[in-house]
Each structure stands twice: as structure tokens, then as C-alpha cells.
Amino acid sequence: MTRYLRALAFAALACLPALACQAGDGRLLATGGAGQIEGAAGGGLVPWAVLAGYGTDDQQGGAAFVTAVRTDDYGLDVIGAAWSWNNRIELSIARQTFSLDTLRDTLSLPTARFRQDVLGAKLRLRGDLVYGRGPQISLGVQAKRQLDFHVPSLVGARDDDGIDVYLSASRLMLAAAGGRNLLLNGTLRATRANQTGLLGFGGDRRSDYSVVAEGSAAVLLDPRWAVGIEYRQKPDNLGFAREDDWRDVFVAWFPNKRVAVVGAWADLGDVATLQRQRGGYLSVQASF
Incomplete structure (x- = not known):
């Protein structure tokens, strides 16, 4: 399974430059979002209804990204890629590596990392991020x-x-925040994941699905810069440690339609008995 996922990732990364000739210039800058930690297009913590890249309704598009998160006691590294077709379907892949050196030393664990592979698919059901009456x-x-x-x-x-399984609604409202564009996103997720799956699925406290809420809001200061916040509710399945909700405050830079850089301050709360896990987040994405 792992070899198969790696092959898919390398294939996706190899194909992205070829998609550049097919990607569209019609979508507004920043409307492709960034690489979310599970591979989908969106914010850093929360998937949005947008699809990766800048391809329009008769084009293909895609993106590849790398992300690093560092808190006091943990580290998360993610590499991923996504491809979208006709601004209708998105396919994504991501490999997450979660470093836990402090917890290993404290509890004498046999490993200092957890890894997770994520395969994703997203279908645009209706609407447009900018145009029309309703959200995408x-x-x-x-x-x-x-x-x-x-x-x-x-x-x-x-x-x-x-x-x-998640359902996202996103809308970019032009000149809605003091004359600046405002992006709002809401996501409902059905999940059994512990710490997004890095600590497995289901637990001794609760094993069935929970429905949790996620949200993002961002103001575009100008066409290339955005500031915003995210919030991600989490289930609480494991008895040995409480699982807190996640949040961040971010700044995103879109110098052009090929590059996006996102920096954030993330608050992950208590993670696996270690308290107040807060720190920096940096993600770099190439879009086509």
C-alpha cells in the first residue's frame, strides 16, 4: 500500500508541469486556495469548497505543496499534490509525518514518529466561489x-x-470588508479520526462517527495578500488524553498564480498528554 501511494505521489508531481499548458487564467488570484494538511485545496487546517489550481470549467489544473508545523513538543511535515478536472472533480494525495521526540523520551516509546497517508477526492456540487447568488x-x-x-x-x-466525509461551502464576497474582498468557508465533517488519524481511528471512549464543524475566514488586503483565521473542531475518542480543537491565525502571499506561501501561528491545544501545543506553520505551494 505504501509503495502504491508513493508511486501515485511521484506520478502526480511529475504530471503537474504538463498541466500548466492547460490551466486557466480566468479564475481570480488566490481562488485556488492553498494545500490543506490532508491534501485538499483550502486553508491549512480546513478544506474549502474550491478545487486545486486555476483551471476553469473546460480545463485541468493542479498543485503540489510542502508544509511544516512546529510546536513545543511536536512536529508535522506534509508533502502532497492535487489535480482537478473541469473545475468539477479534485483528486489529492498526501503523506504526513508526525514527530514526537519529547513524548518518546517521556514515555519510553518505541518510535519517534507516526506516519499517515491520505487519498482524497472532492466533487463540486453547485455554485461558484465568486459569481452567482449562492456559495460554492x-x-x-x-x-x-x-x-x-x-x-x-x-x-x-x-x-x-x-x-x-465532509461538506464545504465557500464564498468570496467582493468589497465586503471595508472595501476589501472577504472569504468565508464552513465545513461539516463526519470522522472517527484521532488527531486527524495520526493516532488511529475510534477509541475506548467513543468508536463511532462524530460530526464536527470547521471554519475559515480571510480578508484579502490586496490581490496578493490575505490574513485570516481557522477553527477545526475535533472528536474526543481516546480515554488516555483529551483531544482539543485546533485554531490558527494566518497570512497568505500569492505573488502570482503559480506560487502561494502561507505562514501561521497554530494553537493545537493539548496533544497526547502534552499541554499547550502552539507554534509556527509554513506552507509553500506551486499551482498549475
Whole structure:
């Protein structure tokens, strides 16, 4: 399975330059979003209804990204890619590596990292981000597999794989915030994931699906710069440690339609018994 996922990732990255000749110039700058930590187009923590790249209704598009998050005791590194067709369907892939050196030393764990692979698909159901009366609405699915399941199983996780299903609504309102463009996004997610799946799926406290809410808001200061906030509600499945909601404050820079850079200050709350996990987030994306 892991070799298959790696092959897909390399194939996606290799194909992205070829898609550049097909990607559209009609969508507004920044409307492709950034690479979300599970591979979908959106913000850093939350998927949006937008699709990756800048392809319009008769074009293809795509994006590849790398992300690093560093808190006091943990690190998360993500590499991913996404491809969209006719601004209707998005396919994505991501590999997450979660470093936990402090927890390993404290609890004498046999590993210092957890890895997870995520395959995603998103379908635009209706609407447009900018035009028309209603928001753009998309239905997404993320199939996840945790690759280092021994420790999560010992603390109560039930499964090493799971599927998240989410529904996102996004709208870019022109000149709505003091003359500047305002982006709003709301997402509902059905999930069994512990810490997005990095600690497995289901637990001794709760094993069935939870419906959680996620949201983003951003103001475009000008066509190239945006500031915003995100919030991601989390289920609480494991008895050994409470799982807190996530939030961040971000700044995004879109120098052109090929590059996006996002910096953020993230607050992940308590993670696996270690308290107040806060720190920096940096993501760089190439779009086609």
C-alpha cells in the first residue's frame, strides 16, 4: 500500500508541469486556495469548497505543496499534490509525518514518529466561489491509513484506517470588508479520526462517527495578500488524553498564480498528554 501511494505521489508531481499548458487564467488570484494538511485545496487546517489550481470549467489544473508545523513538543511535515478536472472533480494525495521526540523520551516509546497517508477526492456540487447568488458547495472524502499503529493501539485506538466525509461551502464576497474582498468557508465533517488519524481511528471512549464543524475566514488586503483565521473542531475518542480543537491565525502571499506561501501561528491545544501545543506553520505551494 505504501509503495502504491508513493508511486501515485511521484506520478502526480511529475504530471503537474504538463498541466500548466492547460490551466486557466480566468479564475481570480488566490481562488485556488492553498494545500490543506490532508491534501485538499483550502486553508491549512480546513478544506474549502474550491478545487486545486486555476483551471476553469473546460480545463485541468493542479498543485503540489510542502508544509511544516512546529510546536513545543511536536512536529508535522506534509508533502502532497492535487489535480482537478473541469473545475468539477479534485483528486489529492498526501503523506504526513508526525514527530514526537519529547513524548518518546517521556514515555519510553518505541518510535519517534507516526506516519499517515491520505487519498482524497472532492466533487463540486453547485455554485461558484465568486459569481452567482449562492456559495460554492463541494462534497469531499478522505481515505486515511496510519502506518505506525502499534503505539496508538496500546492507548485505545481501534483501527489503523478510516474515511472522513465532509461538506464545504465557500464564498468570496467582493468589497465586503471595508472595501476589501472577504472569504468565508464552513465545513461539516463526519470522522472517527484521532488527531486527524495520526493516532488511529475510534477509541475506548467513543468508536463511532462524530460530526464536527470547521471554519475559515480571510480578508484579502490586496490581490496578493490575505490574513485570516481557522477553527477545526475535533472528536474526543481516546480515554488516555483529551483531544482539543485546533485554531490558527494566518497570512497568505500569492505573488502570482503559480506560487502561494502561507505562514501561521497554530494553537493545537493539548496533544497526547502534552499541554499547550502552539507554534509556527509554513506552507509553500506551486499551482498549475
